[in-house]
Amino acid sequence: MIHKLLTELLFPPKCILCGKLLKRDETDLCRTCRVESPMCDKNNLKFPFLDSWAAVWYYKGNIRKSLHRYKFRNARHYAPAYGRMLAMKLMQEYPEGIDVLTWVPVSRWRKFTRGYDQVELLAEAVGKELGMVPVRTLEKLRNNRPQSRISGVARRRANVLGIYRAAAPEAVEGKRILLLDDIVTTGATAGECARVLLTAGAKEVYLGCVAAALHHKQDKR
Numbered sequence: 001m002i003h004k005l006l007t008e009l010l011f012p013p014k015c016i017l018c019g020k021l022l023k024r025d026e027t028d029l030c031r032t033c034r035v036e037s038p039m040c041d042k043n044n045l046k047f048p049f050l051d052s053w054a055a056v057w058y059y060k061g062n063i064r065k066s067l068h069r070y071k072f073r074n075a076r077h078y079a080p081a082y083g084r085m086l087a088m089k090l091m092q093e094y095p096e097g098i099d100v101l102t103w104v105p106v107s108r109w110r111k112f113t114r115g116y117d118q119v120e121l122l123a124e125a126v127g128k129e130l131g132m133v134p135v136r137t138l139e140k141l142r143n144n145r146p147q148s149r150i151s152g153v154a155r156r157r158a159n160v161l162g163i164y165r166a167a168a169p170e171a172v173e174g175k176r177i178l179l180l181d182d183i184v185t186t187g188a189t190a191g192e193c194a195r196v197l198l199t200a201g202a203k204e205v206y207l208g209c210v211a212a213a214l215h216h217k218q219d220k221r
Contacts, residue, residue, distance in 0.1 A: 070118055080128075106140060144163050164193055177202045
């Protein structure tokens with residue numbers, strides 16, 4: 001208890017989106033961000049090989065900045081907050097539950113240079129909220145060119161084709177899989193992962209992510 005109080009005194013909690021200090025009655029988000037942040041409405045958008053998908057917010061403004069801090073500036077402490085928000089969304093979208101919780105992995109090189117796999121941390125946080133243990137079902141075979149540097153849906157799909165393989169086929173056979181990622185834009189990455197899981201015998205694959213591009217053809221992942 002003393003350690004927690006000391007930590008909060010030295011490092012007061014801040015809104016994960018705008019960075020403002022939180023008031024005593026606020027958790028994860030300040031009131032302004034909780035009310036005004038653009039919540040994601042799928043608008044019947046479908047992605048290849050995915051039976052359904054859900055995201056908390058649209059990938060813009062402070063949400064985009066927040067995710068960049070999380071991915072590229074070592075703000076890994078955002079994971080529990082993202083996990084709480086995403087878990088609530090997923091419980092609304094999939095009230096009947098799913099069989100296996102997994103995630104889109106980064107390459108070994110990316111994890112080594114960054115120091116962590118941001119989506120694995122997200123999966124652990126979501127799993128804690130849902131009472132599930134995430135299962136590593138996929139392996140990334142090589143460090144391909146970042147999707148953010150590629151324009152065009154077809155080129156992005158080509159860039160991820162064949163770079164994942166099933167790491168535990170026995171864990172997915174006949175199961176409903178919830179695949180997690182931090183951001184979805186064109187759906188190329190998630191779609192390729194879903195294709196691999198379906199080929200390995202998965203019954204259905206759903207996607208859950210923190211944010212989705214408002215105009216998916218114009219974004220970068």
